[in-house]
Amino acid sequence: MAAEVQEGDVAIVGAGPVGLFAVFELGMLGIKAQLVDALDVVGGQCAALYPEKPIFDIPGLPEVMAADLVEQLKRQAEPFSPVYHLDQRVETLERQADGRWLLETSKGTRLLVRAVIIAGGVGAFGPNRPPIEGLEAFEASGAVRYMVTRREDFRDKRVVIAGGGDSALDWTLSLAELAAKVYVIHRRDKFRGAPESVARLKALAEDGRVVELVTPYQLGGLEGEDGGLDAVIARKLDGEERRLEADFLLPFFGLSMNLGPIAHWGLGLDQHHIKVAPATCATDAPGVYAIGDIATYEGKLKLILCGFSEAAMAAHAVRAFLHPDEELHWEYSTTRGVPGAA
Structure with a gap:
């Protein structure tokens, strides 16, 4: 018997640093997110491969341990109540007749959402x-x-x-x-x-x-x-x-990397990366976006800070996709604050 379908706004495939920051950016626009990750913890490579490795290129943080960065990103996302589906990977992504996307995971979890952000890092990975x-x-x-x-x-x-x-x-x-x-x-x-x-x-x-x-x-x-x-x-x-x-x-x-099931979702690929529009991170499938290391476009830099920028651009593109007839009255976080935060 198939699992009950869980409906929502956006599913984020990948709960690494860039995926976690996308939760915040979406949340600031009033959009709820669910995250799916094959690891049993959030943080992606930062958590699985080098939690005690220092990172030096995060603006405003001259040095931060990878695990500490993940913890701060998780805290930053908390006010927006993300739902985590961990220790399972998305096996299928299928567009429905009404334009929504149905995702099914290796554990049988089924998510029906209006937009998808793929933040899968390097895809499935393991050491050589x-x-x-x-x-x-x-x-x-x-x-x-x-x-x-x-x-x-x-x-x-x-x-x-x-x-x-x-x-x-x-x-x-x-x-x-x-x-x-x-x-x-x-x-x-x-x-x-x-x-x-x-x-x-x-x-x-x-x-x-x-x-x-x-x-x-x-x-x-x-x-x-x-x-x-x-x-x-x-x-x-x-x-x-x-x-x-x-x-x-x-x-x-190094890592042995492959896209796994993502390679079979019908998205435009370029040498094991997903091709996106640089201004919006949109793929060639309506409502599907890709950010972080898995995304590619002309001039792409594989830097974590660029992934954070892509998370913001994708979030705004998602809002425009979900609410095409609504004008966005944008306020900076310094004036608006974080909704729901103490």
Whole structure:
């Protein structure tokens, strides 16, 4: 028996930072929102992959931890009473005869709404796992991790970080403050991260007390029993090996990303992204919008602050779509305040 249909104004697919801010922007326009996310918590990648990673490009916040940013965005949305449907993903999106959209999730939740905002980030994602024999046992024990959710776990530990991008560099710089030793394995002598991060990394390596660069090497294997890690084997292309005594391995080889069911919703796509109009974030389907990393248009910048701007533009476009004959008397939040807030 099909689940009862829940009717509403807008459904937001994705409860990451940009989706959460869309709740606020819609709420300021008098529009209620429901959010669906495949994770069992709100916050998207900020919550699932790097809650303790500092973010530096939020206006007015010189530095904020990802988890703290999520908490503030959630608080900002609270006055508008959003409904969360977590730990389930939207499987189908179908337009009805009356122009509304019916969404059905992996848990059978059915939402009938007048507009949809897709804020799915990178879509379905997971870490790119290194091809190492016996990896699963070390993953199960927590000796191999693809994210840092609590820095304190690594205090006074020997950590091997593999990778040459921003995530590898950022966590090397962060964990160097508390780990006993941090080895960085990379297949080249050059790193792909931000120039300032590369300079700080090399300065720490030259100091030699905590950080050691292991280049040009690749991951070759793991040593240990019953999931307990004793050492990481680094190997050159010519077969030369180094044995690095370690308690943890953190491979940062990026995310494996795909749109999942979104790819089959009939929306205009461009290389696994949803094409939108830059002024409104509207897709080629009436009443469906896309914001954040999943959206693309000419000149697109994949920055969180741009995602926030897109949330505001999409919210105003949604209001015009829902109420085409009503003129909007717009007031700034400084004069209007937040409706319903104490």
